Amino acid sequence: MQLLAVGLNHTTAPLALRERVAFPADQIGAAVGSARAWFGNQDGSGYSDEAAILSTCNRTELYAASHVPGGVEAAIDSTAHFLADYHKLAYSELRPHLYTLPQDGAVRHAFRVASGLDSMVLGEPQILGQMKDAVRQAEAAGGLGTYLHQLFQRTFAVAKEVRSTTEIGAHSVSMAAAAVRLSQRIFDTIAEQHVLFIGAGEMIELCATHFAAQNPKSITIANRTLERGEALAHRFDGRAIRLAELPDQLAQFDIVISCTASSLPIIGLGMVERAIKARRHKPVFMVDLAVPRDIETEVGRLDDAFLYTVDDLGAVVQTGMESRQAAVAQAEAIIETRVQSFMHWVDGRLVVPVIRDLHENSEALRMIELERARKMIARGDDIDAVLEALSKGITAKFLHGPQQALHQAHGDERARLAALLPQLFRTKR
Incomplete structure (x- = not known):
């Protein structure tokens, strides 16, 4: 999964180009659907890609969580091509003006935008409302999944924290x-x-x-x-x-x-x-x-x-910018801490399929041994003997895979497994 923010704003593109890439408010829902279809046509993975579009007078941004094969660069390239294709622009004309932010860069950018740190008017509050509208439209269009939903919920929480604990909005000129x-x-x-x-x-x-x-x-x-x-x-x-x-x-x-x-x-x-x-x-x-x-x-x-x-x-x-620099530094520190927290959550999500497979395999092994124990009880075997056989059978099946991997490994791989397995099977007494 690649988490991305791709777009242009008042610092990267002239107004003449921004207006050509802007999404009319009544078309954003359809555009979100088009973006998801665009990613889906390329990955063929069966995963449901996520997308949200923020389009204001100063910026147009596409946030995505996609499974496009080929890594970060391929996902960024695909997203940029979507924007060019949707607005019928030459890719070579649009690409130099786009910022492309993967993973923690995308998260940091979303947090900064919502907090008013990336606005023409530093600390202005209007962008937060515009971002919330964009998220509502994406949700209505089916564009939000696990990753973007969590990203934007944390984005709004960070923006609230920044605005309530710093002077970022003080003396701003709207x-x-x-x-x-x-x-x-x-x-x-x-x-x-x-x-x-x-x-x-x-x-x-x-x-x-x-x-x-x-x-x-x-x-x-x-x-x-x-x-x-x-x-x-x-x-x-x-x-x-x-x-x-x-x-x-x-x-x-x-x-x-x-x-x-x-x-x-x-x-x-x-x-x-x-x-x-x-x-x-x-x-x-x-x-x-x-x-x-x-x-x-x-x-x-x-x-x-x-x-x-x-x-x-x-x-x-820009009037009053100097007086707000201390607040900016404080806000950036808050954002950096929250970015690390979100990326820790993302890392945790990456092992969810592995954990799910472990549970499913363990449950299958447990059911095999449980069925065997029931048959022993049905034929009148001693209950203590049944429990002994059940516990040994489950233990043997759980250890079979790790033991086999350890025996088949060689050199450094065997040393790594030998160091790792005791940690995996350590139990509290």
Whole structure:
């Protein structure tokens, strides 16, 4: 069994590639099934391979416990080929941007991601919720087995320990807060601006909370489902519109924050050009937090449109990094201890089939001798003689295999067996 984490993130791949490898939320269950089928077609072992997919604006990762033959490198290569094949990308184009982490490396990575140590925003809590969602989707798709189930349960426990015993999340600058900071570079005060949020998910809710604290002139939520948009708008004393109304209403807004699960851009260059013309070239501040992107990249070339992507916010969120380094060291120490504990559990799982076989063989030997004893009792043999024969028969059968192995071994192998057998058959008195 090979435990793996293979993926790319904001440090290994540009946004243009990340959006091509992202899994839409409504497709993750099917993708988990495809990954399991991919591994199963290659190993032919009859084992049930496990898979889970985490896909956010900053990362796409596939966690797997597979029985692909050929060892770690073959399993990693197979996983990377799956990602390329699924997204119809050339393997040579994708492979240089992937990190491939086997065994304890995969475990350490999962623990660090959930704890916020691998995020663009150090210590941010949102990734933990996204990871839990990914695990629920994988479980619903039948992707979790013994190994990944245990891995993620321990992952969440480690994340809780890190966040409750260190200051890793203290003074962190979230993406939402960074968006507010950047908008203040364009406008003297947000209180004089009209703000539009496109989408109604967790990130938009977080951004709306930060912007609402600045008391803008108005808040509007544009969403495909009007009812959901209205529910979120109500929390901030705002109004809701349908996405279809954007072309006619975009010119009303000074600040536009977008984060949807759309696979295609929602706001195109032409729409923004018309809006800026209607605004008489008054500047518009736009933040695209979606992966794949919601706003066409060409919009950023317009003189009066200030467009920032999720990667552009990266420098802003590094503020306060130095003050958190001590907490990072403490968190890494916790994680390393928990990684070793998990790998000890994995090692224990590797001997389970051997232990099971020993029990089955021992039970078969016991039943043979028990049946022999019953026949002796049935023909009237003395009970003490029956018990004596039973005990000797069981002992002889248990020792036959080790004795035979010892007799057939030679040289160093015999010396190793001679040293090992007394440990295996030592009993407490």
